[in-house]
Amino acid sequence: MVDLSINCAGIKSPNPFWLASAPPSNSAYQNCKAFEQGWGGTVWKTIGEPVMNVFNRYGGLDYNGQKIFGLNNIELISDRPIEVNLKEIAETKKLWPDRAVVVSLMVESKRETWHEVVKRTIDTGCDGIELNYGCPHGMSERGMGAAVGQVPEYCKMITEWEIEVSTIPVIVKLTPNISNIQLPARAAKAAGANAISLINTINSIIGINLDTFELKPNVGGLGGHGGYAGPAVKPIALHLLSQVAIDTEVSLPISGIGGISNWRDALEFILLGASSVQVCTAVMHYGFRIVNDMIEGLSNWMESKGFTSLDQVRGKSLPRINDFGNFDLLNRTIARIDQTKCIHCNLCYIACEDAAHQCIDLTPVNGHNKTEVREKDCVGCALCSLVCPVEGCISMVRIDDGSSSKTWNQLIADFKKSGRPLTWKALAEFQHKHGIEIH
Amino acid sequence: MKNIAPKLPIEEYEKNFADLHPPLTPNSAVAEANRCLYCYDSPCMKACPTHIDISTFIKKISTGNLLGSAKTILESNWIALTCAKACPVNILCEGACVYNEKGEKPIEIGKLQRFAMDNYFAKGMPSIFNKATKNNKSVGIIGSGPAGLACGAELSLLGYDATIYEANKIPGGLCTWGIAPYKMRREDSLKEVAMVKSFGVEIKTEMMVGKEIKVDELIKKHDAIFLGVGLGESPQLSVTGENLSGVIGALEFIEKVKTENWKDVPVGKRVAVIGAGNTSIDAATEAKRLGAEQVFIIYRRSEVEMSAYEFEYELAKKDGIVFHFLTAPKKIVGEKFVEGIECLKMRLGEPDNRGRRRPVSIPGTEFTIPVDMVIKAIGQETKSSFLGSIPNLTLDTDGCVIVDQNTFQTANPKIFAGGDCINGGKEVVNAAYDGKRAAHGIDSYLSNQTKGGN
Known part of the structure; x- marks a missing residue:
């Protein structure tokens, strides 16, 4: 019998499939419907500061007839009052005690404000908190979201404020819009975070209308960068996940996000060290029902490979990551x-x-x-x-018989040892010796 | 006719003659285009007699470059809309699609070509070709069928004055008059005629060469002549009763149907079609769709030897056509009108010189099928008397004009020929190829002459 249950930094769920903090996890209605269909957990769409959305907010990238190969959005955090959200979170958790209910938070960068929102969130009975340091649009201009995630010092400072008051696990959600993802991850660790989630959306312009010259999405003739997600971002997400997973200075449970559409994608994240996986775009495209195949497909795969628990699978490909x-x-x-x-x-x-x-x-x-x-x-x-x-x-x-091997690092070391300079001629000799001809 | 099939309500006719293969929607066209693998040096291109760069025109559909797509198609084939609708694609391009080898459905090349061409005509035939400067040489083209049109279009762009002489009032040849309406309507053929005209080709209709204008006059008037005259009448069955009212040639019948005045086309209640080629199937299904109660196809050999394509046979069976194989007509029975057809059962004997087993009659097996109409679809004769009036042509034993395979030049150096009159009756696409190639044959012949060569 295959057990798909997971424990991500103390947050437990019957399977690793969580809704990501995003439009599908906006309300009690949606989250409860998702749980009914089998989702193991949810990260409630970010609650916090008062915001107001524009009407047109998504842009799709189609590829060779495939709709929404990528999706970008300029939607903000929850545009419903925080009180309404907190009430619905409490109700949802009460109805679904066995599912993971994590709440995504984003407020202005003030210690007191964070303290207050964390306490009110804990009062709902939820299982954990996710700090949204990734949102690349709308909020970052107001000094929140990616504006925090892109500066490791802010990331550390603000995370400390939450840790000071939190009695439940805190997950820090990272932005991919940074050159070294390990730095904010280490900052979160240093501040005492319990887990990392990544990636948030990537800065993007999804496309331009060739007839009107308007950007997509088009808001009354104007457009701008939005957050890019969907199947097209998966390779980037996998790479960034692996960077955090192999970083011994981080060593935290990870919730993987980025272009996960089915159990195969999910498994790749798990093989690179993810404990839970979060899904948004695929649900936006097809609805909650996709979780049925995710659970079944993952179970069948585990059974066919002789695994009984995800602990046996998690991180299995990490040792293969090398230079x-x-x-x-x-x-x-x-x-x-x-x-x-x-x-x-x-x-x-x-x-x-x-x-x-x-x-x-x-x-x-x-x-x-x-x-x-x-x-x-x-x-x-x-x-x-x-x-x-x-x-x-x-x-x-x-076609080689495996009798000889040589890495670039070894080759360089050999040259160094022999005192010969590495020249094109010397390299050609090495190649020739091993029957390699570059033409 | 003794018993005429009752007329159908007008909606019924329209339903019966509606597109057998409806067009792709823009979305489905792009989806299908994206399924194309974009093979390099693709087998479909090689299988097309005009060698359209199929994978390239399909890729252009996928990117929304529809004008470029039409240009890629037209560069190889001027009769592209007709071919898209009337080509036996499953034995040509689609039959060669690599997906067949993969065990998957081939790309719908015919429908995609139609999509690109429909768009081109819907956009009012935007100008996409450059015309060479006029060289003040003129070529007379006899026949406005696919071979003649293709030859005219190509010559016109090469700088020639091209004039097409057409006996019919409405041009287009068999593209206009000979394709079953559920495959293609007359207006589509006329779009291609209009395109060729827009290149500067003059089409003189109701101008039968040999009657309205003499052959030698024409030869004198033009620097070269292209013959795209096709074939002629159905041959005689040579049985008694052939002159009874109710006996008609298949092409004559199909031409009447192509007027699209459905209710004015007389069709018997019970119809016998003699022969089992593709034209026989067209005539039989059209008769059925016009309201005939029962339609028989009578063929003296068996299912194996019949020349109709498999998909045409399937269509006929779906339309409820009854096949009498190994059956030959002996006599058409009737006083004034056709009342029945007396047939004789056959068996297959030794192979003839073409390798097809010869039908041999079985004495005493006569039986009569009561019918009101007999449609003769046993092929077409060559226009032997007309071809005989043209000086120095050589014909093969079947009466087809012999041409050089590369230049399409006949034994008379000034005269070129292509299409059914050289091959005895093939597809539109073969005629389109011949016409285009012949234009280049004519061009190099006339260019050499200018340079003082032969």
Whole structure:
């Protein structure tokens, strides 16, 4: 029997799937409906200062006919009074004691104000607090959200104010709009935060209307940067998650966010160390019902792999994250085309010919083209296998016997030791010795 | 006719002759275009007789560059709208789509081409081609079918004065008169005619060469001549009763249907169509859709030998057409009107010189099918008497004009030919290719002459 329950810094939920602090978690109605459909937890849409939204607030990025490959928004934090939200949070938690109810907060950067809002939030009976240091638009201009997350010192100071009064776990939500994500994460840790969540949305302009020259979303002729989310941001989120997860100076539970649309995406976050995962855009696109496949798909995968608890899975890919300098230069792969599967679209040929290393030959055979890899020239870049539309047609095959290995760092060290300078000629000798010819 | 099929309500006719393959919506066109893999040196392009750069025109649809898409199509094929609707795509481009090998549905190339071309015509045929400066040479084109139109369009852009001589009142040849209305309406063909005219090609209608204008006069008047005259009448069945009222050639019948005055096209209650080619299927399904109660296709060989495409056969079966295979007409029965057709059962004997097994009659198997109308769809004869009036042409044993495969030049160096009159009856797309290639054959012939060569 597979157990999907998690414990993220003391916040427990029956499965790792939480709604992210966002439009889907705006009200008791929505959060209760989500719980009914199986969501394990919610991060209530950020409550705090009085705000007023503009009407048109989302912009979609479609790609090759796929709607909302990316989504940006200029919506603010909850535009409903804080009293209404606190009342609904209390009611929701009472109705759903086994689900995680985390409340996202954002108020002006004053110690007393934070103290007050934290205390009032705890009074609802919720399970945890998430500090919104990530919102990139509307609030940051008022000195909140990303304006805090982008300055590690502010991040530390303000987090300390919450920790001073909080009796429940505090999660710090980070903005990706920063060059080194580890710095605010360390600041949060130093301030005593219990967990990190990331990523918030990325600064973006989603597009321009080519007929009117207006930005998307268009607010009466004007537009500006908004927060970018959705499937397109997942690779960025995974990278930033891994940076925090491997940082020994942080070592905190992490709630992963960013383009998670299904159980496969969720698993990637968990494999890179996330305890819970938060979802927004996919729900905005398809509704709460997607959680059914997420729970089922994850359970089935766990069962098929022989795992019984997420603890056995969490962080499993983290040891594989390493620096380029430690990669083996002599681990040689080349592309092989399975002629029985080839459908003769010739996409591998044109990609290799125009964009890679010109090592696929195109020969006319029986009215179509035969594509063949000239193996001695193939650098194993894998581009052809990526453009190939047929599953399993082009595979990357390892051809070295594993008897020798050399990383860049080792190579440099060897040169240093021998006192020889690293020149193009010396490098070519090394390559030649190992049967590598770069043309 | 003895028993005329009762007229249908007008909505019924419109329903029966509505688009068999409705157009793509803008959204579905983009979705389908995005499904295209954008193959390099694509098999679909090679399978198209005019070698349209299909994956490129489809990519342009996906980016919303519809004008560029139409240009890519037209650069290879001037009869692109007709081809989009009337080409047997599943044996040409779509049949070659790599998705077939992948075990998936091929890209709907025909529908996408129609989408691009519909948009081009809806936008009022924006100017996208540059015309070369006039070279003061003139070419006379006989026939305004797809071969003639393609030849005229190409020549006109190359700087020639191109004049098309058309016997009919309404131009377009078989594109206008010979395609089943549920595949394409006459107005679509006329859009292509209008496009060719907009390039500066003059079309003289009701101008039958040999009658309104003499052949030698034409040859004298122009620097070169292109023959795109197609084929002629249905051949005789050579059975008794062929002259009874109610016997009609398939093309004559289809031409009447193409007037789109549905209720004015006489059709029998019970109809026999002789022959099982693609034209036979058109005639049979059209008769059925006009209200005939029962339509039979009578064919002397079996299902295996019939020349109709598989999808046409399927359509006929769906329309409830009854097939009598291994059956040959012996006699058309009736006093003044057709009353029935006496047939004889056949068996297949030894293969003929084309490798098709020869039908042999089985004596004593006569039976009569009561019908009111007989449609002859056993092919078309070449226009032998007309072709005979043109000096120095050589014809093959089937009566088709022999041309050089690259230049489309006939044995008479000043005369070029393409389309059905050289191939005995193929697709519109073949004619479109011939016409365009012949234009280049004419261009190099006349350019060499100017330079003093041959």
